Amino acid sequence: MKRSQQTVFSKTVYRGFISIALLVTLWETGRRLNVPMLGTIPAPSEVLGLLAKMILKAEFWENWISSFRRVFFGFMAAQIVGIPLGLAMAANRVTHDVTFPMLEIMRPIPPLAWVPTAIIFWPTTELSIAFVIFLGAFFTVVINVLDGAKSVDVRYVRAALSLGSRPRDIFFRIVLPATLPSIFTGMAVGMGITWEVVVAAEMIAGKAGLGYLTWSSYVGGDYPQIVVGMISIGVAGYLCSSLIRFAGKWAAPWQRLF
């Protein structure tokens, strides 16, 4: 079984490279042949050339660090508030009924729409930015944890009761581990969304950051740099989500079996 998994894995990696190469090739040839619409987009060769120059500069990496810091704090806040809230909603009917409609009204509001309120409400720019990022992850986390905790199989709870569990054993030894995979799914999806909203968040007069880089390049008319910013956000998001998936496998080793 192990060998077939490795084969599949290497095939997947191989196909992944082909996929990216194909995208770059199509983009470059389209640009060279002056395909309509593509004409305005900088070619990959331009972008890569610029990227090669930029990665040598400290400013470029400062953008990465700024965004990572904001994403980290916004995301962590979303976990710290979201996970206990989701668990409490699953465990307690009243908590659920009081909070659920509130969350469902706020959930469809796009993070971009929160930007003005965030600027007015929070005393510093950094807090406003972190708040918008927080919102991106928060709802996904709550919904995933809630669903996960509610769908714990009654057999496990009954078996645990038969075995003499107290209520706190039911929570810590049954509900929590049973919900752990959903918690990590919520985290991975939520992490993706935090990077999706990073541009919107950093439009709030940020001084650095990958979203800021992308937006200020547009305002300044530096088109290849827009694409560098976009690619950086994509790579950063991919790295963070991979890290969480990896942590999830480590924290829930039994899950690898299914």
Added chain:
Amino acid sequence: MTNVGPPAAVNGRISIRNVSKVYDPDGVNVLAVDNCSLEIAAGEFCVVVGPSGCGKTTLLNAIAGFHGITSGIIELDGEELCSAGLTTEPGSERMVVFQNGALFPWYTVLENITYGPEVQGRASAREARRAASVLLGELGLSGIAHRYPGEISSGMRRRVEIARALINDPKVLLLDEPFRAMDALTKGVVQEFLLQAYDRVRKTVFFITHDLEEALFLGTTVVIMTTRPCRVKKAIKVDFPRPRSYRVRSSQRYLELKEEVFEAVHEEATKAFEAGERELA
């Protein structure tokens, strides 16, 4: 009876007297169990058979403490367990083994087995681990102690689940069609495992099944239930000596008993089937 093996059990006498249970889904009263009475002696291996949905599981769940009953009384060793106004919380003196298995997937085999002693505070983590290792060794399961339930076969999972129940030294073992959906070969092996465990530590066993061969092979008594509402139709003593081997199944006496059980069950199954047809029409 020529029982060879452990000393007779002193605890675990179950007395079910005039028990009824009415479910009320959507305001339509459904009588699941109707005035059912059954005495199970301490250490008896009682197998309950009956048509699907006849209310056997309702009875088991009431003994386990998962839900109450509408009238009547259930006693364990003369102490009231369940009556109209009383439901005793589930506890480790009445261990349940479920139809689809309920080993905790997030714990290893060893951790599953030590779970009971640890949460009950009967043993420290170290003592529990030692006792569990000894038990696993006795039952021939040492090799899988550190595997997750998802890594072992369904037959192994059932054995582990029985071990998890036994380490709590329960008075009663409640099994709800534990070997359902198992292939015949695995089933045979796991049945022998349960019998060996039963011969080692004599507990009262309340075992629900649809499989009549299984009932005769395992049980001291085979209780046949009527179609819903559930009542005792017939109780048949199965007097094969213990320890039993699979060879019992080819004896003349086995065939006689099988016919007796088959006849009684067939009658009820036909009734259930016809009742079903009427409901549909």
